[in-house]
Amino acid sequence: MTATVHTPRRAGSRGGLRRGEGVAGWLFTLPIIVILGLFLFVPVLMALWVSFSDWSGRGSPLSSNVSFVGLQNYAAITTDGGLPERNFGLALRNNAWYVLLVVPLQTALSLFLAVLVSRAALRGRGFFRTAFYFPSVTSSVAITVLWLFLFSTTGVVNEVLSWIGLNGPNWFNEPRGILHLALAGLGVDAAPQSLASGSFLGVTWWDWLAGPSVAMTALILMAVFTTSGTFMLLFIAALQNIGGELSEAAMMDGANGWQRFWRITLPQLRPTLFTVITLGLIGCWQVFDQIYTGTQGAPGKTTMTPAYLSYTSAFTDQQWGIGAAISFILFLIIIVFTIFQRWVLRERAVSRRRRRPYEQAIAAAASRRAAS
Amino acid sequence: MKRHTAVRLLGVGALATTAALTLAACGQGFDDGGGSDASDDLTSSDDALTVMIGSSGEAETAAVEEAIAAWSAESGVDAEVLAATNLSQELAQGFAAGSPPDLFYLSTDQLAGFVDNGSVRAYGDLLDNKDDFYPSLVSNFTVDGEFVCAPKDFSTLALVINTTLWEAAGLTDADIPTTWDELASVAQTLTTDGRVGLAFGAEYQRLGAFMAQAGGRLVSADGTEAVADSPENVEALTYVKDHLADGTFAFAADIGAGWGGEAFGKELAAMVVEGNWITGGLAADFPDVEYTVAQLPEGPAGPGTMQFTNCWGMASDSPNQEAVLDLVEYLTSTDQQLAFSEAFGPMPSIESAAADWEAANPELAAFLAGSDYAIGMPTNIGITEVITDFNAQLESLATGDPQQMLESVQTNLEAVVGG
Numbered sequence: 001m002t003a004t005v006h007t008p009r010r011a012g013s014r015g016g017l018r019r020g021e022g023v024a025g026w027l028f029t030l031p032i033i034v035i036l037g038l039f040l041f042v043p044v045l046m047a048l049w050v051s052f053s054d055w056s057g058r059g060s061p062l063s064s065n066v067s068f069v070g071l072q073n074y075a076a077i078t079t080d081g082g083l084p085e086r087n088f089g090l091a092l093r094n095n096a097w098y099v100l101l102v103v104p105l106q107t108a109l110s111l112f113l114a115v116l117v118s119r120a121a122l123r124g125r126g127f128f129r130t131a132f133y134f135p136s137v138t139s140s141v142a143i144t145v146l147w148l149f150l151f152s153t154t155g156v157v158n159e160v161l162s163w164i165g166l167n168g169p170n171w172f173n174e175p176r177g178i179l180h181l182a183l184a185g186l187g188v189d190a191a192p193q194s195l196a197s198g199s200f201l202g203v204t205w206w207d208w209l210a211g212p213s214v215a216m217t218a219l220i221l222m223a224v225f226t227t228s229g230t231f232m233l234l235f236i237a238a239l240q241n242i243g244g245e246l247s248e249a250a251m252m253d254g255a256n257g258w259q260r261f262w263r264i265t266l267p268q269l270r271p272t273l274f275t276v277i278t279l280g281l282i283g284c285w286q287v288f289d290q291i292y293t294g295t296q297g298a299p300g301k302t303t304m305t306p307a308y309l310s311y312t313s314a315f316t317d318q319q320w321g322i323g324a325a326i327s328f329i330l331f332l333i334i335i336v337f338t339i340f341q342r343w344v345l346r347e348r349a350v351s352r353r354r355r356r357p358y359e360q361a362i363a364a365a366a367s368r369r370a371a372s
Numbered sequence: 373m374k375r376h377t378a379v380r381l382l383g384v385g386a387l388a389t390t391a392a393l394t395l396a397a398c399g400q401g402f403d404d405g406g407g408s409d410a411s412d413d414l415t416s417s418d419d420a421l422t423v424m425i426g427s428s429g430e431a432e433t434a435a436v437e438e439a440i441a442a443w444s445a446e447s448g449v450d451a452e453v454l455a456a457t458n459l460s461q462e463l464a465q466g467f468a469a470g471s472p473p474d475l476f477y478l479s480t481d482q483l484a485g486f487v488d489n490g491s492v493r494a495y496g497d498l499l500d501n502k503d504d505f506y507p508s509l510v511s512n513f514t515v516d517g518e519f520v521c522a523p524k525d526f527s528t529l530a531l532v533i534n535t536t537l538w539e540a541a542g543l544t545d546a547d548i549p550t551t552w553d554e555l556a557s558v559a560q561t562l563t564t565d566g567r568v569g570l571a572f573g574a575e576y577q578r579l580g581a582f583m584a585q586a587g588g589r590l591v592s593a594d595g596t597e598a599v600a601d602s603p604e605n606v607e608a609l610t611y612v613k614d615h616l617a618d619g620t621f622a623f624a625a626d627i628g629a630g631w632g633g634e635a636f637g638k639e640l641a642a643m644v645v646e647g648n649w650i651t652g653g654l655a656a657d658f659p660d661v662e663y664t665v666a667q668l669p670e671g672p673a674g675p676g677t678m679q680f681t682n683c684w685g686m687a688s689d690s691p692n693q694e695a696v697l698d699l700v701e702y703l704t705s706t707d708q709q710l711a712f713s714e715a716f717g718p719m720p721s722i723e724s725a726a727a728d729w730e731a732a733n734p735e736l737a738a739f740l741a742g743s744d745y746a747i748g749m750p751t752n753i754g755i756t757e758v759i760t761d762f763n764a765q766l767e768s769l770a771t772g773d774p775q776q777m778l779e780s781v782q783t784n785l786e787a788v789v790g791g
Contacts, residue, residue, distance in 0.1 A: 056489030058467045083757055083784045153628030173625040175767060299625070300764045315461045317756055318485035 051324035057314075073321035074329070081202060084313075084322055089201025090301050091309045091326075097177075097212040098305070099284040099337075102223045107276055110228040111269075114235030115261070129236070136229035143226055144294040148172060151218045171218045175300030177210025178217055213302030219290055227283065231276045238272035239265070274345050281337050285330060306330045414495070414693035420450035421695060424466075424473035426459030426682075428649075428716060435715035443702045449695045467491040470689055474696050478521055478685030480512055484753045486685070487515045493688045494520040500701055504722040511593075512748035513683050521683035522704050525718035527647040528742030529581050529677045531555075531669070532632075535662045537562060537642040549669040552585070552611060559620040562642035570615075571641030572632050574623035575763040577749070578645050580678045582608040584747050585671025590759075590781065591750040591789055598785035601778040604673065609774035611671075616770040623767070637661055647680060648739040652717050665738045679746035681721065719743075754788035 046061055054069045055061040077088040117128045135143065150156050151171035158168030176184075183189075190196075191206030198205050212220060242265065250260050266273075288307040291297060297304035297312075306326050314323030423440055427433040433455045440451045454473065456462040460482060466472030467486070478492065486492040496502055496510070496519025509523035533548070541561050549555040559569025572578040576590070583589060588604030591597065615621035622641065629635035632644035637658030644650070645668065654661055668677050684700045686693060702708060709720035710728055719740055720729055730737050749759075761784060765777045 057464055057485075058489045058491045059470050060468075082787045083761060087757070087761075170626060170628065173767070175764075297760075298764070299767050301761070315464050316482075317754060318464075318482070318489065319754075 047324045048328065050320055051328050053321055055320050057318050057320050061320075069321070073325040076322055077325060077329070078201065084319075086202030087301070087304070087309055088306070088326060088329075089203035090207075091304045091306045092201065093203055093208050093210070094212065094216060094302055095285060095287065095305045098216060098220060098223070098287060099281065101212065101220050102227075102284050103277060103280045105220075105224045106227050106231060106280055107273070109224060110231035110276065111235050111273075113228060113232045114239055115265075117232070118236055118239045129232075132232055133229040135226045138226070140226065140289045141293045143222060144290050147218060147222045148294055169214050172215045172295060173299050174214035175302045177207075177213050177302070179209060179211030181214070182211075213299065215295060215299050216303050219287075219294070219303060222290065223284070223287070227280070231280070234272055234276055235269065238269050242268050270345060270347070274342065277341055277345070278338055281341065282334055285334050285337070414493075414498070414697060415691050416694040417691045418449075419692045420452065421475060421690075421692060421699065422452050422454060422473040423699075424454045424456050424459065424462065424476040426477050427455040428652075432716040435712055439703060439708055439711065440699070443699055446702075447695065447698060449692070449699075451699065466687075467689075472687040472689055474687055474690040474692060475699060476685050476687070477524065477682045479682050480680075480749045480751050481756045481759075483513065483520060483683070483685075484515050484751045484755075487520055488753055490688055492520065493686045493690070493693060494518045495686050495693070495697055495700075496520055496522060498697060499704075501704060501722065504706075504724050505704075506721060506723060506743055508679060508743060508746055508748060509681055509721050512679070512681055512751065515751065521685050522700050523721035524682045524684050524704070525709065525712065525721050526679050526681035526743070527649060527719060528679045528739050528746045529578065529645050529647050529668060530738040530742060531666045532636060532644050532646050532650055533664050533666060534636065534639065534642045535664050537567075537639065538664075541642075548666045551669050552671055555669045556615055556620065559615065559643065560618075563620045567639060568622040568627060568641050569620040570643045570645070571622050571624050571627060571629070571635040572645040574625060574767045574769065576759050576766065577678060577680070577763075578632070579609065579612060579766060579769075580747070580749075581645060581668055581676055582612055582671065584676025584678065584745075585668065585673060586611075586676075587671070587673030589747055590762075590785060591752060591755070593747075595750060595752060596789065598782055598789045600785050601775070601782040605778050606774050607672065609769060609777070613769050613772070613774060623769075625767070626770075633657075636663070648717065648719060648736060651736065665736055667738045667741055675742075675745045677742040677746045679743065679748050681748065750789075752789050755785075758784040758788060 050061050051073055052068055052070065053061060053066050054072075055066045059065075076082070076084045078085060113132050116122065117125050117132065122128070152158075153168075153170045153173075155171075157171070161168040191204065195206040195209065196204055200208065246264050246268075247260050250264050255263065286307050287305050288311070291303055291305055291308040292311070295303040297308060307330065310323045310326040310330070313319045313326060423436070425433070425436055427436070433453070437453045440453055443449075444451050454462075459477060460479075463472065463476055463482075463486075467489075472491065478486065483492070487494065494515070496513065499522055502510075502519065502522075505523050506526070509526055510519055513520050513523060531549070543558060543561065547554075547558055549558050555570070562569040580590070583605050586604040586608040588599070588602045588608060590600050590605075592599050612621060616623070622635075624630065624632050624635045624641075624644075627635055627640045629638060629640055632641070632646040633650045633653040634657075635641040636644040636646070636650070637654055639661070654663070667675065670676075684703060686696050686700070690696055704722060706720070706722060706725045706728070709722060709725050710732070712718060713720055713725075713729055714732070720726070726740060730740055749755075758781065762777070762781045765772065765780070769777070
């Protein structure tokens with residue numbers, strides 16, 4: 001083979017040395033196309049079909065006695081006003097609060113830990129890195145069981161709270177939302193008329209605003225505890241890729257540590273931040289193991305999530321179409337959130353307001369030079 | 373160059389073959405299993421049987437394996453026992469793939485759904501011993517007038533009393549409560565700091581007994597009418613609510629126990645409303661706790677309790693249903709049910725085993741006595757969701773409004789049962 005330089009050819013053009021390369025390319029990618037198609041694409045399409053069908057769970061969903069029912073399954077969970085709709089509303093409410101709290105907390109905590117263990121001056125960095133990463137490599141089932149013990153009525157958490165004179169709640173059996181509890185503390189016990197009358201997906205606005213239940217809060221703490229380690233690793237890798245020059249230059253300009261972090265380090269972490277938030281969002285909207293092994297939706301359905309509801313609808317209640325419809329709505333929610341945060345975190349030109357001080361400084365320096 | 377092409381062709385061939393084989397293998401799982409239950413005849417073949425059970429533990433698995441091995445030796449049909457870790461999920465997978473286990477445990481809440489989609493073959497009327505089953509169990513497994521499957525065994529709720537605490541409080545056998553008022557007063561006597569008189573789970577599966585004692589139920593006996601918001605049910609829930617409020621009754625979860633048995637074993641409660649499975653739990657985890665079992669007290673409408681049962685479900689897609697039927701008759705026979713009872717504690721589902729069972733377990737007679745008036749869990753399609761929702765509401769019964777709860781249950785029930 002001589003090392004001649006070829007101009008790239010369009011696939012499919014025949015003749016010359018590169019004849020048939022297109023075929024070879026397809027051939028080499030065929031195994032993965034088949035595997036992905038068989039185990040990913042076909043099942044997803046089948047699930048999509050199930051969500052539009054009246055498949056009852058017996059035999060193939062593609063058989064002739066399964067018929068198309070249009071949007072009936074989707075209507076059952078969004079507009080029919082029955083129990084399925086209310087369940088779906090509650091599941092969305094629970095998961096929305098979960099996402100709202102877990103994603104920012106885990107991102108902030110993992111970034112904080114990453115910055116800490118990346119500092120050159122820290123002794124025993126390896127130890128801390130391992131310690132922080134440890135919860136992430138432990139099975140979520142084991143951690144859930146541990147959590148159930150820690151947060152039981154007579155568990156360690158309530159014991160510690162009692163040392164400082166606090167009477168801990170019955171964590172995993174307390175269905176009241178923390179915002180409702182806080183409002184009750186301020187003397188607001190019942191819903192104002194405006195919030196009690198209106199409802200969305202069978203759940204009143206007052207209940208949408210309940211906040212995560214105490215039980216869900218314990219799961220939120222668990223999610224932050226277990227996932228921060230993984231994301232810390234991503235941030236550590238990103239921090240190691242950032243050169244020291246910019247920070248040193250900023251230091252010369254008199255920026256303090258805080259300013260250097262916000263103005264120099266953080267903007268350079270944007271791609272990693274995107275990754276972490278995206279993975280966090282997806283993971284949080286799909287939360288299932290903790291619910292399945294831990295609370296099964298109790299107390300008062302406040303830890304029921306769409307993923308768990310989809311599972312119980314299909315496997316326990318034999319409502320396969322509804323189960324599939326829930327998972328596709330979940331899919332849409334995740335897509336929308338990812339697009340939204342991609343838009344928020346997009347690369348932007350420096351705004352005019354931000355640019356102005358620099359321009360003025362440059363202009364001033366130029367005029368000084370001209371004057372001298 | 374030529375060799376190159378040959379190798380490539382070989383590669384293409386290999387890949388194509390692999391892909392075809394994979395697709396074919398995948399396709400096998402999806403054969404259409406419909407239509408076989410149109411005829412009244414059972415299928416028959418030489419195929420080995422698969423029996424899937426949702427086992428409570430080693431003892432149950434071993435007992436079922438032993439029984440089925442004995443039947444195999446007798447009948448000459450091979451049979452394998454699979455202990456499922458998640459029975460409903462594994463059954464659903466089997467039905468979807470068209471290759472379900474031949475025989476399996478089937479719970480009352482899944483019964484109607486599986487009958488409706490044709491997964492389960494109704495065979496009750498073909499059983500030789502069908503008249504031996506308790507009528508209340510048969511009606512629990514009857515869907516649209518058809519006796520679907522043979523009750524495997526059953527449990528009822530009774531009042532389990534800690535004898536040590538009972539005597540310490542100065543109570544005697546004569547004080548065992550037979551009415552709601554007496555129950556409330558002994559619960560009051562037994563309540564101390566850190567211990568409640570009576571505990572039970574916050575679920576319809578326990579409170580339903582009080583509703584039955586008041587004369588109420590969720591779904592009418594024939595399963596066609598939602599009757600949740602009756603004055604009887606309100607009375608029952610109000611009775612429980614009042615005593616939850618005065619601290620003599622408590623839900624197990626509210627006193628830091630996973631279920632009634634744990635609350636009882638840890639002596640967080642002096643009495644619990646539980647089923648006969650509690651005996652196994654106590655023997656394993658709290659062997660020192662002494663207890664007696666009494667029938668639940670009578671309410672305004674007389675005695676009432678709940679019964680829980682599973683049946684032996686037969687798959688429509690089973691290729692050897694005749695052998696399955698024979699196996700079911702063997703497994704539900706008097707001797708075999710007594711053997712199961714001895715091995716892992718359930719109550720036999722047939723009346724001919726009652727006398728022997730009572731002789732063997734005199735201290736548990738109250739559980740069996742409950743079978744005379746027990747009501748079963750409703751079996752309508754979609755009922756599980758409604759009961760789950762009701763249970764979620766019951767958790768806050770102490771501060772809730774019984775009337776309002778039952779009204780919402782009624783609305784939900786009407787959607788699945790009809791008014």
